[in-house]
Amino acid sequence: xxxxxxxxxxxxxxxxxxxxxxxxxxxxxxxxxxxxxxxxxxxxxxxxxxxxxxxxxxxxxxxxxxxxxxxxxxxxxxxxxxxxxxxxxxxxxxxxxxxxxxxxxxxxxxxxxxxxxxxxxxxxxxxxxxxxxxxxxxxxxxxxxxxxxxxxxxxxxxxxxxxxxxxxxxxxxxxxxxxxxxxxxxxxxxxxxxxxxxxxxxxxxxxxxxxxxxxxxxxxx
Ligand SMILES: *Cc1c(COP(=O)(O)O)cnc(C)c1O
Numbered sequence: 001x002x003x004x005x006x007x008x009x010x011x012x013x014x015x016x017x018x019x020x021x022x023x024x025x026x027x028x029x030x031x032x033x034x035x036x037x038x039x040x041x042x043x044x045x046x047x048x049x050x051x052x053x054x055x056x057x058x059x060x061x062x063x064x065x066x067x068x069x070x071x072x073x074x075x076x077x078x079x080x081x082x083x084x085x086x087x088x089x090x091x092x093x094x095x096x097x098x099x100x101x102x103x104x105x106x107x108x109x110x111x112x113x114x115x116x117x118x119x120x121x122x123x124x125x126x127x128x129x130x131x132x133x134x135x136x137x138x139x140x141x142x143x144x145x146x147x148x149x150x151x152x153x154x155x156x157x158x159x160x161x162x163x164x165x166x167x168x169x170x171x172x173x174x175x176x177x178x179x180x181x182x183x184x185x186x187x188x189x190x191x192x193x194x195x196x197x198x199x200x201x202x203x204x205x206x207x208x209x210x211x212x213x214x215x216x217x218x219x220x221x
Contacts, residue, residue: 001219003035010216015204022066024196024214026051027221030058036217037063043084045212049075056082068152068212070124073097081105087152087193087212090114090124092134095146102145108186109145112152112193115174117167119156128174141184150191150209151175155199164199168206175207 011021024045025033033044033055042062046052047069056065064084071086073094079086080101089095089111102109116125126134134140153171155164171194179189195203195211203211215221 004039006217007039020210022212024212028218049078076101086111088114099143099145108147110147110149112150114152117153117171148187150189152193172207
């Protein structure tokens with residue numbers, strides 16, 4: 001697996017060269033991460049707290065750790081001191097716990113709200129009603145140690161490109177609509193995290209600012 005060559009090929013195929021690449025290194029051993037780092041990657045995505053905890057001390061200090069998977073509230077404390085961005089915030093309960101841990105470590109922890117856009121029931125995320133309820137609640141407005149930087153979504157796992165495009169488009173239009181609203185100061189919607197190895201060109205065409213790419217760089221898991 002030539003990680004450097006894969007990275008070059010992935011970047012070359014970007015529809016939007018300004019789109020940020022998160023190299024998803026979950027399940028991959030440290031030498032793979034080091035190869036990507038040597039090729040210039042600083043942003044790594046992991047989906048297990050234990051794995052981030054194990055890899056973080058072994059990588060250079062300027063490595064940025066993105067928590068991209070489903071995060072359990074009771075594990076937030078382990079990554080709160082250093083995590084760069086939590087992509088998968090899918091409940092107010094989790095957001096409140098991140099806020100609590102942010103206060104403990106004296107940080108405003110950057111997060112994205114995960115929105116459920118796929119047809120599959122299994123994917124996590126807020127639906128529209130849950131999101132509206134949270135945004136309108138006084139408890140949300142009272143948060144002080146999170147920074148909501150944008151939205152994240154995962155499309156249905158399908159060969160049907162028009163389905164994928166439709167789902168990404170719906171997330172982008174929600175993003176644009178929320179940006180126009182008056183929301184608390186800690187909400188600064190700038191990032192739209194959508195697109196993985198199988199669908200990142202479509203995601204970029206539909207306005208993604210961040211893609212999370214694993215297997216196209218590190219090989220299949
Ligand atoms: C694993 C994972 C990715 C990367 O998937 P690939 O298909 O390997 O690119 C992206 N986002 C999330 C949330 C993931 O869990």
